[in-house]
Amino acid sequence: MAGLATTFGSGAMTNPIADIDQAELLLLIGTNTTEAHPVIGYKMLKARREGARLIVVDPRRTELADLADYWLQLRPGTDIALLNGLMHIILQEGLEDRAFIEERCENFEELRDTVERYTPERVAEITGVPVETLEAVARLYATTDRAALYYTLGITEHVSGTMNVMSCANLAMLTGHLGRPGTGVNPIRGQNNVQGACDMGALPNVYPGYQNVQSPEIQAKFEQAWGVPLSGEIGLKIPEMFDAAHRGELKAMYILGENPVLSDPNTNHIRQGLEHLEFLVVQEIFLTETAQYADVVLPGGSFAECDGTFTNTERRVQRVRKAVEPLAGLSDWQTVAEVMRRMGMPATYRDASEVFDEMAALTPSYAGISYERIEHDGLHWPCPTKDHPGTPILHVGKFSRGKGRFQGIEHIPPGELPDEKYPFILSTGRVREHYNVTTAYSPGIMALWGEEHAWINPEDAQALGLAADSRVRVSSRRGELVTAIEITDRVPPGMVWMSFHHAGSPSNALTSHLVDPISGTGEYKVCAIKVEKLAS
Amino acid sequence: MDLIPVTIDGQRIEVPEGTSVLEAAELIGIDVPRLCHDPVLGAVGTCRLCVVEIDGMRNLRSSCTTKVTPEMMVRTKSPRVVESRRTVLELLLSDHPADCLTCEKMGNCKLAEYAYDYGVRKGLSFAGEEHRYELDDTNPFIVRDPNKCILCGKCVRACQEITGKNVLGFAFRGFDTKAAPWGDTSYVESDCIFCGNCVAVCPTGALTEKGMQGQGRAWEMEKVRTTCSFCGVGCTVDLNVKDGKVVGVTSTDGTVNDQAMCVKGRFGWDYINSERRLTKPLIKREGRFEEASWDEALDLVASRLTDLRDRYGPKAFGALSSARTTNETNYLMQKFARxxxxxxxxxxxxxx
Known part of the structure; x- marks a missing residue:
């Protein structure tokens, strides 16, 4: 989000999902769409069947990689070098969109000077992608009129995540692939309301609608609306909170609907942080690994038990409707409102729409949206007024920040690479059948997909003496686990891939403690591990 | 785009070039029966139920695959058309189990609906051999009863055109033709990803949701339109509610997803009915959780947080909200923290 916000002025998918069938070329970087976003995956498969060209950049041979015109199997964590290399070739061959760069962008010289140094030969060496492939892909992307770039956590979950995102944006601006149907820079959001949680200001630096907490005018606006004094100091990000808890500075936490023990990197550090707290409230629908540490657990309501809205990956605000009464009596928003009321802040909302209306009145990009308007279909923000039709495509004619800002970005290697002691790279992600917390409690899902299977290349399996039914101990400098395996050439030699869904083999016991210094996102995609066969 | 004038059952209408006769009829409120046609799938004209009579054409034409031409004169309910539809339905029923009383699809079965509309009963004619296939219910999600399959091919097209997996196809030939995963295996042995998009389009009881078996009749279900909570795509889905409990999730028209869904959205929702759900607030006393009333728990949270804030200052507190909960909850959480x-x-x- 920080990356696109810096370059374009808005950190969200630029184009709607429906645009996939408008694109002549799909460039997918670090997204295993058919697994993580199946219904968007169907649309990409359909676009491919109907003739769209397809380029997939991924260390793993994904389902879409199998169908791609070009599959670029880069070394994990070399995305910046790859993108700089493509831009080098585009500039070398004069394939950039001059008019777009001149009219709509700034700081081009910095980009040009940086990518100058990323010759195809050097990039091939860093990334492992052959020169001829780099050249062919650069030409294809630059010369296709409607070319759309999609990425997900394969781009962002690196120490260089924000820089990776800006590199994607550089490439799209360089070739003028923005602000039109079938183009764009499109981060597909993983969880159902990532976009909404960010939009609502569940972030330490912004109020709802990305309004800066350090701006005195914004602060005054919220102080007046809420009737309380507010802080103008940026708050702590998650990893900083747990660090502060370790140091004894953070004494209390209220955790709602998150399970950092299973889902955040470097589990042991999280567990110790939680143990240090004087008081922990967890609001959750199950007694999760995190809830075990709580002093008070407040039972949460599922999505079927509350009214409200989710904002999907394409910025479409859609209704969530209460189908059944909350199992424990209160919807999540009602519980939070009760705590607020008991601590002296008026919070007498009759229903969820009153909460939404209060938010919309304070949030310019949501100001035109109401439950009435999204009764049947959602609306794309920005939607500033009651008669505004919503904005499916961002940056038409002009970027949110005015001019799109090129950034010269150097390759940043992953924070932890394999060595003699920990010779494998571990990368983690989702599988189609599971979701962060809930699916482990679905009997049907667990009947078919009940345990972790770490992917390991046949060459490595042979060297380690592993068979299909082997179990292995996987360890990193931070923790260890035991897992079943799947021997598959979908991962290259030297790389192991695991999901993060299974409490019995929690891959985040292993993942890196290093984070992107700007976004604070953990480097889930690269850490060094060793693999040992367990005696059967 | 050129508008084409046509007359259907005496009503004149102008429709865009490329419109099918079936679509044109729908535009003026004429409902043409169909078993193999679905607007989200390609038209194939296999069921022959949507046939109509068109002046100047010798044979009855399937209206789903016939495009309008200028001054076309169409009759959708002529005696010839009705007789043809009755014959098609009689043939289908001749090899279809008559166990509607216990069939999961009752109340939502297109074959039963048209049989009723056209007054066709099983056994009127065409008595002959019937299939005796085994049920495929070896997976946790989908029950497949090939005996109730009418070979409309919608499941096959959904698998190809919506999901893009090509797991389903037609096996064997003639009377033995069967819609099945490749090699006539069970779903669980095939490459099926259990999106259930085949179930959503099936017009009969051949494909049904396992979790909804015996949970209630179609007319008893309250359908609540909502947004799926399993990923950022934001598919529009219907929660099926009976007696205050969600018993199924089914497809509906949605702008984002048409009617497509994935395994989690269609089948993974049952965690909401899990017996492991928390139903009461818990307070930890001497290392063990004890159930508490809402008032007791909320008052404790309020008093402890007030005390800690006053003692250590605002910087001693942090809140985590969630990318899985609603905008409204997230808004209130950040309002609470700030x-x-x-x-x-x-x-x-x-x-x-």
Missing amino acids: GVMGTNSIDHCART
Whole structure:
């Protein structure tokens, strides 16, 4: 989000999902769409069947990689070098969109000077992608009129995540692939309301609608609306909170609907942080690994038990409707409102729409949206007024920040690479059948997909003496686990891939403690591990 | 685009070039029966139920695959058409189990609906051999009863055209033709990803949701339109509610997803009915959780947080909100952290 916000002025998918069938070329970087976003995956498969060209950049041979015109199997964590290399070739061959760069962008010289140094030969060496492939892909992307770039956590979950995102944006601006149907820079959001949680200001630096907490005018606006004094100091990000808890500075936490023990990197550090707290409230629908540490657990309501809205990956605000009464009596928003009321802040909302209306009145990009308007279909923000039709495509004619800002970005290697002691790279992600917390409690899902299977290349399996039914101990400098395996050439030699869904083999016991210094996102995609066969 | 004038059952209408006769009829409120046609799938004209009579054409034409031409004269309910539809339905029923009383699809079965509309009963004619296939219910999600399959091919097309997996196809030939995964295996032995898009389009009881078996009749279900909560795509789905309990999730028209869904959205929702759900607040006393009333728990949270805030200041507090909960809950959580606890230390795990 920080990356696109810096370059374009808005950190969200630029184009709607429906645009996939408008694109002549799909460039997918670090997204295993058919697994993580199946219904968007169907649309990409359909676009491919109907003739769209397809380029997939991924260390793993994904389902879409199998169908791609070009599959670029880069070394994990070399995305910046790859993108700089493509831009080098585009500039070398004069394939950039001059008019777009001149009219709509700034700081081009910095980009040009940086990518100058990323010759195809050097990039091939860093990334492992052959020169001829780099050249062919650069030409294809630059010369296709409607070319759309999609990425997900394969781009962002690196120490260089924000820089990776800006590199994607550089490439799209360089070739003028923005602000039109079938183009764009499109981060597909993983969880159902990532976009909404960010939009609502569940972030330490912004109020709802990305309004800066350090701006005195914004602060005054919220102080007046809420009737309380507010802080103008940026708050702590998650990893900083747990660090502060370790140091004894953070004494209390209220955790709602998150399970950092299973889902955040470097589990042991999280567990110790939680143990240090004087008081922990967890609001959750199950007694999760995190809830075990709580002093008070407040039972949460599922999505079927509350009214409200989710904002999907394409910025479409859609209704969530209460189908059944909350199992424990209160919807999540009602519980939070009760705590607020008991601590002296008026919070007498009759229903969820009153909460939404209060938010919309304070949030310019949501100001035109109401439950009435999204009764049947959602609306794309920005939607500033009651008669505004919503904005499916961002940056038409002009970027949110005015001019799109090129950034010269150097390759940043992953924070932890394999060595003699920990010779494998571990990368983690989702599988189609599971979701962060809930699916482990679905009997049907667990009947078919009940345990972790770490992917390991046949060459490595042979060297380690592993068979299909082997179990292995996987360890990193931070923790260890035991897992079943799947021997598959979908991962290259030297790389192991695991999901993060299974409490019995929690891959985040292993993942890196290093984070992107700007976004604070953990480097889930690269850490060094060793693999040992367990005696059967 | 050129508008083409046509007359259907005496009503004149102008429709865009490329419109099918069936679509044109729908535009003026004429309902043409169909078993193999679905607007989200390619038209194939296999069921022959949507046939109509068109002046100047010798044979009856399937209206789903016939495009309008200028001054076309169409009759959708002529005696010839009705007789033909009755014959088609009689043939289908001749090899279809008559177990509607216990069939999961009762109340939502297109074959039963048309049989009723056209007054066709099983055994009127065409008595002959019937299939005796085994049920495929070896997976947790889908029950497949090939005996009830009418070979409309919608499941096959859904698998190809919506999901893009090509798991389903037609096996064997003639009377033995069967819609099945490749090699006539069970779903669980095939490459099926259990999106259930085949179930959503099936017009009969051949494909049904396992979790909904015996949970209630179609007319008893309250359908609640909502947004799926399993990923950022935001598919529109219907929760099926009976007696205050969600018993199934089914497809509906949605702008984002048409009617497509994935395994989690269609089948993974049952965690909401899990016996392991928390139903009461818990307070930890001497290392063990004890159930508490809402008042007791909320008062304890309020008094402890007030005390800690007053003692250590706002910087000693942090809140995590969630990328899985609603905008309204997220808004209130950040308002709570900022307005009540006095800190901007509010975050969630999907900051990227």
